[in-house]
Structures are given as structure tokens and as C-alpha cells.
Amino acid sequence: MIVGEQKPVAEIKSIIEPYKKILILGCNTCVKTCFAGGEDEVAVLGSALRLAFKKQGENKHIEEFTIERQCEDEFIHEAASRIAENDAVLSLACGAGVQAIAKRFANVPVLPGVNTTFIGIQESQGVFTEECCGCGNCDLAIFGGICPVTRCAKKLLNGPCGGSQNGKCEVNPDTDCAWQLIIDRLTRLGQLDNLRAYIPPKNWRTGLAGGPRKLVREDHII
Amino acid sequence: MNLESPSRLQKILSKGEFAVTAECGPPRGANPDVVLKKAELLKGCADAVNITDNQTAIVRMSSISASVHVMKAGLEPVMQMVVRDRNRIALQSDILGAWSLGIKNILCLSGDHQTFGSQPEALNVFDIDSMNLLRLVKDMRDEGRDMSGFELDGPPRMFIGAAANPFADPFEYRVVRLAKKIDAGADFIQTQCIYNMDRFKKWMKLINEEGLTEKVYILAGVMPLKSAGMARYMKNKVAGMDIPDDIIKRMEGVPKEKAAQEGISLCIEQIAELRQIKGIHGIHLMAIEWEDKVKGIVEKAGLYPRPEID
Structure with missing residues (x-):
């Protein structure tokens, strides 16, 4: 929502x-x-x-x-x-x-x-967390369903920075390190190898950097 | 590794000499004398000096210009570059410019988050990450092309460095991350300051087993402690720092006026211990705002004078 x-x-x-x-x-x-x-x-x-x-x-x-x-x-x-x-x-x-x-x-x-x-979810009663930044090019399949673009304070795509300690983000000790969550989840799923591959620079054209976005669904236009 | 790159640091490392790099933080102002004064203190003590890039997200003289100042003073810079403040267009442009000015070493970093700095309301960039930065510098050097594939008139032949923090979590992934950094383009690695020797040795064992120390030069990070208070502050407040209690106790165990000497002695002992570890190719000595102590530490560690390189 x-x-x-x-x-x-x-x-x-x-x-x-x-x-x-x-x-x-x-x-x-x-x-x-x-x-x-x-x-x-x-x-x-x-x-x-x-x-x-x-x-x-x-x-x-x-x-x-x-x-x-x-x-x-x-x-x-x-x-x-x-x-x-x-x-x-x-x-x-x-x-x-x-x-x-x-x-x-x-x-x-x-x-x-x-x-x-x-764009987020209600994590628990009265607590809402950001989950998606609408980048327009979803890579959640690689990251075990946890978005580093949104949930890592540095938008890192190739693993955690040197500030990840005890599962928390260096920017805010109340925030989970997204990369710790990604690694834990991929370990459980047996997909940790996803993180050995180099992830190239993100194409931000589908995000706000490309200017205000518009979605045209020709199949729905009458 | 690209042996064509004419950096002094690379020559030292490729000859198998034990390298020493130091650190020089640019000033919060436009006065070059501060850089020149630090350079004077570090001259002859280090094979190259890291010039930080707005470290802790505080505005300082740019790393490119401070690098040029230290070169004038006869020192070789390792220009640090963070992806926090510049997008890929600005990063590539500054790398071309830096090379044109004679800067031969680059250290590719993510950068401290701006919320730690003096202007936390700033917008960050993080267009690419430090891994992508390594790859783009390597592609510029080895392929002679920018990120668009455009053939460059004069590729920047940088000696490429990256950081590694064996003390951050998750521990096991730190080995994978190092391997990725080497694949992406890192020729040398400077580590986070080492105080927890057990954990560092464990990490070194793993990276030796993976054969990574054959592919990259590892410079072990050390930082002399000035006081017990500094040790406690770093343990509790500095992200990614791991200072065991016995080190804090040792610093607390001496009278205040002798704490600095104790910190220096500890640092010299650490260097000696690190030199015994297989796969360590040098040290990165971070004597922050303590540049006048560097010569003494390097001397007592048996690393002075530095080798002559033609």
C-alpha cells in the first residue's frame, strides 16, 4: 500500500x-x-x-x-x-x-x-515499513524477495557494506540490514549462489531518473 | 593484474616488497598548506598515501585536488573515491581527470552514509555501488572504454584498490564479497583497522584457502590508539569496528599520559604479528591527525627506510 x-x-x-x-x-x-x-x-x-x-x-x-x-x-x-x-x-x-x-x-x-x-506494509499493528521504491525493474527473484534498492541505505546490489553488524544497518540500529536478511533467506532457500554473480549497474531509466513515468496498456485502450 | 600500470605502489607490491601506505585526510577548507604539512611528515615513510574522499560525509577539499598537492610534495597518492556523492557520469569524468593529473592509484568505496556527516539533509547518489565502480575503472583501463562502450582517447591506467571489512557481518559472506571485488577489478585491498586478531586470522585463513591472496595484494589496516577513550568510542560508535575488551583493558591499564605511547607500542606489535600471516603484502597505517607519529611507527616496525624504486 x-x-x-x-x-x-x-x-x-x-x-x-x-x-x-x-x-x-x-x-x-x-x-x-x-x-x-x-x-x-x-x-x-x-x-x-x-x-x-x-x-x-x-x-x-x-x-x-x-x-x-x-x-x-x-x-x-x-x-x-x-x-x-x-x-x-x-x-x-x-x-x-x-x-x-x-x-x-x-x-x-x-x-x-x-x-x-x-510504498510499504504494516509490519505489526501501527508499525509500517518501506519495501518498494517503484524502480520499474524488479529484481526480487535474485535477492530472495528482499529489495536492496529500497531497504539498503546505500542501494548496494553486490553485498553488504562494512557497516553491517549483528544484523543491523549502520545508519539506524533499529533497522535490519537488508543484506543480512537477503543472505539469511537465500541460505535457507539454498540459493546463496545468486550472490556470487556480479550484478551490473542498475538501469535507472525505468525509475524516476527517467522523468515522470507513464504506463500505456494498449490492450485496455478502447 | 595489469603490470603495465606505472604506479609506485604496484611496483613495490609486484616486486614482493612489504608495502606501507598511510593516510592523509584533506582539510575542511581551501588551504593547501595543511596537506603539504602532512605530506612532509609522511614523506619517505610510506610508498603511497590514501587521500580520503569527504570522509565521514563531511565536506573537505576534494580528493583529486589534495592528491595533486601531495604529488607536488613528492608523495604518491591513493585517491579514494566514493559512490555516495557522484553518479556514474561524474565518477568516470573524475577518473579521466585524475589520471590526466598523474594520479595512478584509486581506492573504490561506497562511502560513509551522509547521515553521519555534518549535512545529514543531503541527497545521496548511490547510482552504482563500489563493486560496479571497480568494474568500470578496470574496463576503462583494460578495454579502454567508458561505460557506454565509447573508446577513450587515452585510457586511465589506474592501479585499483578496494576495501574489505572482515569484522562486519555476516562473516562468511565477507569472503565471497572479497572474491567478487577481485573479479570486478581490485588489484589491492586495504582492510578495516584490525584489533580483533583472532577474527582477522580466521578471515585470512579462509581467503588463503580460496586462493584469493594469490590474486590480490592484501594491505592490513592498522590504527594506533591515542587513548582508552578513543578505543571505547570506536568500539561503541564507529560502524564496522571490532575492538576486543582486552585491548581496551590494556589501554585503560596505563596512566593517561602514557596511553599514547601504549597505543603506538600496541600498533607496532600488531604490525609484527600481521607480517607473520601468510598472504599479507603490506600494511595500511591510519594514524589519523597523528601523522607525526608515522615515521616512528614505521621505523620501530622495521619498515624504514622504504625501498627505492626506479
Whole structure:
């Protein structure tokens, strides 16, 4: 999923300050799962903002609405009439959701309420970890299903650096060394020989280095 | 190994002489006098000196320019190059430039992560890794081509070095990684500072068994300790460092004013012990900001004067 974290209320408050009527728009897919922008978070944030503005004697109209996914037109339409009635949209979706809404509604300011952090998983309740950086050229088959491009702080492709000790990364002792995990797993799978081969420099053209990416599926274009 | 490469360090090693390299960290400023002063202290004591590349991710005079300064002072540099700050285009360009300036040795490294430095908010690069860097320098030298396959007008014939840390984990994989570095292009290896002699000997045994010491020159890393505090700091704070308790106890066992002398004595003993190990071709002496002690250590270790090479 796309993992995100809600911005601090004080920052959100200053972002929406210029507007009288604001729609807080939640997204019930990824950011709901990571407790950043689903229906529940929209309700809690709405209450907090109403209270904060009331305390300083400002009367703002704050409306709440949540759709299934802000990155798909099919669901965005459901919010159209509410968006039209407000001065601005505070989107609690990931950056893709914020931009999808902005693309559809040319005359309404769309503001971010969430910091999009990474593509990851919920490792345990309330703990999310980054697993994929969307490089566009997946080599997980070589690395036993553990991505060094994302999870090694130096993106090393040919083995651990000299800072790997006791299974931990030198950059952060709370982070597992991805290379230790890769070696342990390939050992269990009997595939350690994968790591004897030289891995050539990565082709970053499929990643963000090649500019914003676009995927065209001719077979789905009607 | 490419014997055409005209580096002094390579000549020393290929003649079977026990090599000595030292280290010279460029200054945090544009004043070349600091480099020249260090070079003066190291002259005649080492066959080549490593010029670090923004070590610990702190901005310093570039390794290329500091290398040129030490050459003017009559020393041969081992230019360190990390993949943290430059993409493949900049790395190749700097290698061509370095060779054109007379820099003949390169040490290919990943580099300390920028979060350890003074500007942790910086974006890192890591376009390629240190293994890829070794291969690209080798391809430039042996094939005369850059990474695009373009034939170079004047290939850089570098003597290529890599680092190895037998004290990092996982231990067994460290042997595989060394083999990969040799295949990728390493002519010589400089190891992490050795304090845990048992573990180092275990690693040397494994790499001797694999025949790797026949394929590459191993320069064993040593660093004289200045105090018990320094030993404790390195043990606890420096990534990839392994300092056994008996070494810390030994440093703690002498009065503070004698600690530096004890550290130097320990270093000389370590060099003597390392010279007995099969497959060690030299030492890399890292007397950081202690360049004035290098001559004494090299002398007492019986490695002075350095051999004359034509």
C-alpha cells in the first residue's frame, strides 16, 4: 500500500487558513489502512479543526466526506457536488490522490493533509515499513524477495557494506540490514549462489531518473 | 593484474616488497598548506598515501585536488573515491581527470552514509555501488572504454584498490564479497583497522584457502590508539569496528599520559604479528591527525627506510 502520515493539525490549520468553506476529503483505501486519511481520521481531524478555529473566534464551515479511492475517476465523481460547494478541498489521500482531485477540478484549490511517505506494509499493528521504491525493474527473484534498492541505505546490489553488524544497518540500529536478511533467506532457500554473480549497474531509466513515468496498456485502450 | 600500470605502489607490491601506505585526510577548507604539512611528515615513510574522499560525509577539499598537492610534495597518492556523492557520469569524468593529473592509484568505496556527516539533509547518489565502480575503472583501463562502450582517447591506467571489512557481518559472506571485488577489478585491498586478531586470522585463513591472496595484494589496516577513550568510542560508535575488551583493558591499564605511547607500542606489535600471516603484502597505517607519529611507527616496525624504486 501507499503509506502516509497525517500532517500536524497546526500545519493543516495554517494551510486552510485563507478559506471559509473547506471539504475534508478522505480516501478509504491505502491511507485508511495506515490510519492517515480514512473515514475515521477525517472525522477526528474535522472535530479538531472546528474546535481550534472556534477557540480563536473564527467560524469556518468544515465539511467531511470520504470516497473509496481518490486516484480513480469512478469514485472522484461521487465527491463532485460537495467539492463545488466549498472554497477548497483538504485531501487526506496520498500525493497521487491529491493530484487526481486537482486534475479533475480546475477551479478549486486542493490542499494536502497527508505526507506521503512510501510504498510499504504494516509490519505489526501501527508499525509500517518501506519495501518498494517503484524502480520499474524488479529484481526480487535474485535477492530472495528482499529489495536492496529500497531497504539498503546505500542501494548496494553486490553485498553488504562494512557497516553491517549483528544484523543491523549502520545508519539506524533499529533497522535490519537488508543484506543480512537477503543472505539469511537465500541460505535457507539454498540459493546463496545468486550472490556470487556480479550484478551490473542498475538501469535507472525505468525509475524516476527517467522523468515522470507513464504506463500505456494498449490492450485496455478502447 | 595489469603490470603495465606505472604506479609506485604496484611496483613495490609486484616486486614482493612489504608495502606501507598511510593516510592523509584533506582539510575542511581551501588551504593547501595543511596537506603539504602532512605530506612532509609522511614523506619517505610510506610508498603511497590514501587521500580520503569527504570522509565521514563531511565536506573537505576534494580528493583529486589534495592528491595533486601531495604529488607536488613528492608523495604518491591513493585517491579514494566514493559512490555516495557522484553518479556514474561524474565518477568516470573524475577518473579521466585524475589520471590526466598523474594520479595512478584509486581506492573504490561506497562511502560513509551522509547521515553521519555534518549535512545529514543531503541527497545521496548511490547510482552504482563500489563493486560496479571497480568494474568500470578496470574496463576503462583494460578495454579502454567508458561505460557506454565509447573508446577513450587515452585510457586511465589506474592501479585499483578496494576495501574489505572482515569484522562486519555476516562473516562468511565477507569472503565471497572479497572474491567478487577481485573479479570486478581490485588489484589491492586495504582492510578495516584490525584489533580483533583472532577474527582477522580466521578471515585470512579462509581467503588463503580460496586462493584469493594469490590474486590480490592484501594491505592490513592498522590504527594506533591515542587513548582508552578513543578505543571505547570506536568500539561503541564507529560502524564496522571490532575492538576486543582486552585491548581496551590494556589501554585503560596505563596512566593517561602514557596511553599514547601504549597505543603506538600496541600498533607496532600488531604490525609484527600481521607480517607473520601468510598472504599479507603490506600494511595500511591510519594514524589519523597523528601523522607525526608515522615515521616512528614505521621505523620501530622495521619498515624504514622504504625501498627505492626506479
